[in-house]
Amino acid sequence: MSQEHSQSIESANTHHADDAHDHKPQGFSRWFYTTNHKDIGTLYLLFALLMLFTGGSMAMVIRAELFQPGLQFVDPHFFNQMTTVHGLVMVFGAIMPTFVGLANWMVPMMIGAPDMALPRMNNWSFWLLPCAFTILLSTLFMEGGAPAAGWTFYAPLSTTYSNDSTAFFVFAVHLMGISSIMGAMNIIVTIFNLRAPGMTWMKLPLFVWTWIITAFLLIAVMPVLAGVVTMVLTDKYFGTSFFNAAGGGDPVMFQHIFWFFGHPEVYIMILPAFGIISSIVPAFARKPLFGYESMVIATASIAFLSFIVWAHHMFTTGMPVAAELFFMYTTMLIAVPTGVKVFNWVATMWRGAMTFETPMMFAIAFIVLFTIGGLSGLMLAITPADFQYQDTYFVVAHFHYVLVTGALFGIIAGVYFWIPKWTGVMYSERLGQCHFWCSLISVNMLFFPMHFVGLAGMPRRIPDYALQFADMNAFISIGGFLFGLSQLLFVWVVFRCIRRKGEKATAQVWEGAEGLEWQVPSPAPYHTFQTPPEIKSGH
Amino acid sequence: MKRYWLLLNNKCNWIFILLVWSAGAIANAPAGSAYNMTRGATELSHKVYNLHMVIFYICCVIGAIVFGLMFWSIIHHRKAKGATPAQFHGSLKIEILWTAIPVLILIAMAIPASKTLIAMEDASKADMTILVTGSQWKWHYKYMEYPIEFYSLLSTPRDQIENNAAKDDLYLRDVDKPLVLPTGKKIRFLVTADDVIHSWWVPDFAIKKDANPGFINETWAKIENPGIYRGQCAELCGKDHGFMPIVVDVKTPEAFDQWVAEQIAEQEKAKAAEAARGLMTKEELMELGKTIYDTRCAVCHQSGGEGLPGAFPALKGSVIATKDKPAHIHMVLFGKPATAMQAFGKQLTAAELAAVITYERNAWGNDTGDLVQISEINAALSAGE
Ligand code: HEM
């Protein structure tokens, strides 16, 4: 291991030997050939932002159609394509790549490494993504349209009863999977081998901890996803019957395999956000994180438990009652470490000296709203009640609370927190606060009432609905449009920083910020920690 | 003491308490509240409702405590108020405490939930059995104890969906023929599907069971009161997933028996009428054909016969519908396995089949002039696949 260690440092060094003074190629070739972790991080982040707006505009189509009962704008088949591609783009194109982008930028700086351990693979794992999404999105323009079986693409709707977009979809998912696995391997190798001397495991910032656990989850479950999409492909085109009862297969087996990937996947989308929040709260409370060890343990136990709860997505499929009981208990159990994390954040704030800049505002919103999503998750875990919630808007509310006000708010908080380090200028606090309040209000208008329409009986994934849901849906759609518009503010803030409009940021940026990333100047030079930093004791 | 007073004296805390209270009030509004889970019409659905309310209140209390502490801290421990940060960063005792307490709460919740679940999954000793079959995009009900079976389709007219007519109260919630059941009997439902996965959901019975093609799931209900109960398909099943409602008309046992007798008599009469029916005129065939086409085929092949490119073929001008008549009949009667094209031979009467095929061969400029008669259908049906 130590041999590998010195080798990768060496190769990184020789590669950059001639551009020690931030000398780099310009224009297209700089970005296309780059092996610099900061450049690749930037690429990931910009790509994810583009995907966020692509997926977001599909959400706007969905909400426009649902604004009133009746079919107004799109036909049901296209509506299904919108929900499906929206889900796929948000999960695989927006949330996951953002986290990889943040890891690229921050992990080497946080552990005192000069770069990622495998810089060329890093380049490749990014550039696979635009290819994958071009393929996926191109199906929208094909005859018969894009995949329409939901982001969960249950067989046989996605096999026998789908059109040829399935083949494109499967290929695109394979590319995304390869990209994720390579990204995860890179992060693992980097953290294991390139930590600065003295940066022991229990000194790692929590963002690094959550990412390493996420990376293991990714490596464990992305191959499962690859397997299940391949089975879909062979069932559709090559005469196998994995999911076809007539040939001796079982459509429910699809769901078991999918959710064995899918539940860890939802934690892949939240654990790095936990890490971000665990960096932000102590910085603005000016007080060390409460229960560092218990945070690490909680994250690890969540990751472990996430492998044995998958069938809570399948309570209505007709499992044996013993299996239902088992998955009910494990799902309830996973709420415990999740709770511990929330309690630790609150305890970190307790008796701190807080200020409320935009990153902190988003972090606080994260804690409250993610917890609401966790609590509705707890309700969903109660199997008899889940029979009533399953596949209704209640579930839609639940996972948007954990994913939008959870993962996405965590990401936004992180961007505000670190963008002064990336660009060297402070974002506009006034615009940031404005973005925060607009987002906070509209996101709750959008998702909170969904709990109630769900309880009242509105199924998800329908383009049209009964009249008693009309008022709520109009309200929800208005919230949706406002939330969409609010994110334009975010783009404005970000691009102002990119164009260096704003006050110059200091190296430390935030009064309470601690860690190696705050010891390098702002903007962070193209190459940091060419020689490993010295680590002070304590975390 | 002073601290507690502050808690209530603080504007933010009040707003928060108000919020929790109003969330509770909305959810606790009497059964029939438009925005809560229904209490339903069976003993088990009441239990499910109670579980839902209990866990909801537990969540409210947890939320109130956690958020209350957090906002308290936000208000009082701010730099602007001159707070100096404490430096503590952990406590094993507290960590154990806030791991153990949730575990206890969860165990307390798991016990009643398990009991209810086990009761819900015990479909043994039923008084009668209904086979529920989902297919794109309709439900089929078969009474195992009686010679009764029928399809149940959305009855909302296309015009209302496309906003060309005012929507009635039961928009998207009504069907042409509801499932009829008796009160007070333990009814077992066997749930399955012909094509993709559907899910049979009637909130008032707390039943949601996936209909998996090739497999049969079991569930049951014992309904207390007569009435009409409505539900919907709850698993994405393709284009018209949003348009396959469920209506259950629950009658007293006497009224149910009477309904059964009527059904059987009606079926006999219809069968006799069809057997006696001779040649149909072109007008008769086209008229009946258009109704059948619009209700049963247009969801896929579209009302103008133009199909949906890439998903459902056009019939307008298609080879089968303009030339090869035996192939056309065969396709409609026996469908095409492993595609969305179902076998309609079992779904429609011979007259309806003859009519719809005639219609397809003469509508939208497919002017073949061909007529298909009941006798041809019967011959093809008895010849088999
Ligand atoms: C307290 C922890 C949580 C519990 C107990 C929990 C429980 C559940 C349950 C039981 C379901 C299935 C609902 C149904 O379909 O009937 C579900 C769905 C879902 N959850 Fe969670 N959850 C938790 C946290 C999370 C987190 C952290 C995320 C992601 C960041 C997440 C994302 C999702 C998604 C995406 C779905 C819906 C998947 C779909 O059907 O399309 N959940 N959750």
Ligand SMILES: [Cu+2]
């Ligand atoms: Cu899950």
Ligand SMILES: [Cu+2]
């Ligand atoms: Cu459906």
